[in-house]
Amino acid sequence: MNDELTRAHERVTLLELVDRVLDKGVVISGDITLSVANVDLVYVGLRALLASVASLEAEGRRAPPVRDN
Amino acid sequence: MSAAMPASTPSETGRAFYVYAIARAGEARVPEVGGVDPRFPMRVVEHDGLAAIVSEVPLDEFGEERLEENVRRPTWLEEKALRHQRVVARALDADALLPMRFATIFATEEQVRDMLRREQSAFVSLLGRVDGKSEWGVKGLFSRERVRRWIESSRPETAIVPDEGASAGPGRSYFARKKVERLVDEDVPRTTASWAEAAHRRLAAVASEALVNAPQPPEVSSRAEEMLLNGAYLVRREREDAFRGVVAELEEEYREMGVSFELTGPWPAYNFVRLPGEGG
Numbered sequence: 001m002n003d004e005l006t007r008a009h010e011r012v013t014l015l016e017l018v019d020r021v022l023d024k025g026v027v028i029s030g031d032i033t034l035s036v037a038n039v040d041l042v043y044v045g046l047r048a049l050l051a052s053v054a055s056l057e058a059e060g061r062r063a064p065p066v067r068d069n
Numbered sequence: 070m071s072a073a074m075p076a077s078t079p080s081e082t083g084r085a086f087y088v089y090a091i092a093r094a095g096e097a098r099v100p101e102v103g104g105v106d107p108r109f110p111m112r113v114v115e116h117d118g119l120a121a122i123v124s125e126v127p128l129d130e131f132g133e134e135r136l137e138e139n140v141r142r143p144t145w146l147e148e149k150a151l152r153h154q155r156v157v158a159r160a161l162d163a164d165a166l167l168p169m170r171f172a173t174i175f176a177t178e179e180q181v182r183d184m185l186r187r188e189q190s191a192f193v194s195l196l197g198r199v200d201g202k203s204e205w206g207v208k209g210l211f212s213r214e215r216v217r218r219w220i221e222s223s224r225p226e227t228a229i230v231p232d233e234g235a236s237a238g239p240g241r242s243y244f245a246r247k248k249v250e251r252l253v254d255e256d257v258p259r260t261t262a263s264w265a266e267a268a269h270r271r272l273a274a275v276a277s278e279a280l281v282n283a284p285q286p287p288e289v290s291s292r293a294e295e296m297l298l299n300g301a302y303l304v305r306r307e308r309e310d311a312f313r314g315v316v317a318e319l320e321e322e323y324r325e326m327g328v329s330f331e332l333t334g335p336w337p338a339y340n341f342v343r344l345p346g347e348g349g
Binding site: 014015016017018019020021022023024025026027028 | 088091146147150151153154167168169170171173184188195206282285333336339340342343344
C-alpha cells in the first residue's frame with residue numbers, strides 16, 4: 001500500500017515535470033535553433049510517454065511492488 | 070576559449086549546444102550533475118551580464134532528424150526530460166532563473182551568445198519578474214459521483230422532484246428520477262467550474278502571477294478523479310507559507326464536496342517565462 005502510494009506520487013510528479021519541461025519554458029524562435037519544442041512531435045512523444053506510464057501503472061497493480069532505494 | 074574554436078562547426082565536431090536555463094552572469098552556477106548527455110560537462114556561456122547554462126550534445130542523438138525520432142520514444146523522452154529538469158533544479162539556487170523548453174539546441178557556442186544578445190532586454194525583464202519567486206502547481210481533483218451527490222443534497226429542485234415522483238406511481242417515478250439525474254449531470258460542469266474559479270482566485274491573491282492550464286484528462290494520470298483546476302502560481306519565497314495555508318484551507322473547505330487539492334513545487338518558473346511576441 002505504501003509502495004503503491006509512493007509510486008503513485010512519483011508518477012504524478014513525473015507528469016507534472018514532463019508537462020513543464022516539454023510544454024513550457026522559454027521558447028526561442030529563429031532559424032539558428034534546432035529546437036523541436038514547438039513541433040507537434042513533442043506532443044506525440046508526450047502522449048506516448050503518458051501512455052507508457054499508464055500501462056506501467058496497470059502492470060504495477062499486478063506485479064509485486066518494486067522500490068529502487 | 071571560444072576564440073580557439075571559431076572553425077568548429079557542428080558538422081566537424083558532431084556536437085551542438087543544449088541550453089537549459091538563463092540566469093544573470095554573476096548568479097549562474099554550473100550545476101554539479103550530468104546533463105541530457107552526461108558524457109559532456111555542464112558549462113556557462115556568458116554575454117553582457119547574462120549566462121546560459123549549457124552542455125554539448127551529440128548531433129547523432131540531438132540533431133534535428135534524430136531528435137524527431139527520439140522524442141517519439143517514451144523511454145528516451147522521459148530520461149532526457151528528467152535530466153533537463155535535474156539540471157534546472159540544481160541551478161535554481163540562482164536568485165532568478167529562466168528555464169528553457171526541452172530541446173533548445175544551437176549549432177555553435179557563438180549562436181548561444183547571439184541568442185543572449187538578441188533577447189537581452191527580454192531576458193533581463195523576465196529575470197526581474199521571477200526574481201525571488203518560485204512556481205507552484207495546484208491541481209484540484211474531484212470525484213464526479215461525490216459532486217453529483219453534493220448537488221442533489223444542496224439543490225432544492227433536485228431534492229423536490231424525487232418526492233413528487235415517489236407519490237405519483239412507478240412510471241412517473243422513473244421519469245422523475247431520470248429528470249433529476251439529467252439536471253444534476255448538467256449542473257456538474259457548472260458547479261466544478263465555479264469551484265475552480267473561486268479556488269484559483271484565492272490562490273492567485275497570494276501569488277505574484279497566476280494562470281490556469283487546461284485540466285489534464287483523467288487517463289493521463291490514470292486516476293479515478295477528474296481535474297477541475299490545473300493552476301500555476303508564481304509565489305514570492307516569503308509568501309510560500311501563506312500560499313500553503315490557502316491550499317490547506319481549500320482542502321479543508323472542499324473536502325465535503327469530494328474535491329481535493331494537490332500542491333507541487335517549488336518549480337523553476339516554467340509557466341511564467343514567455344518571451345514577448347511568442348505566439349500561441
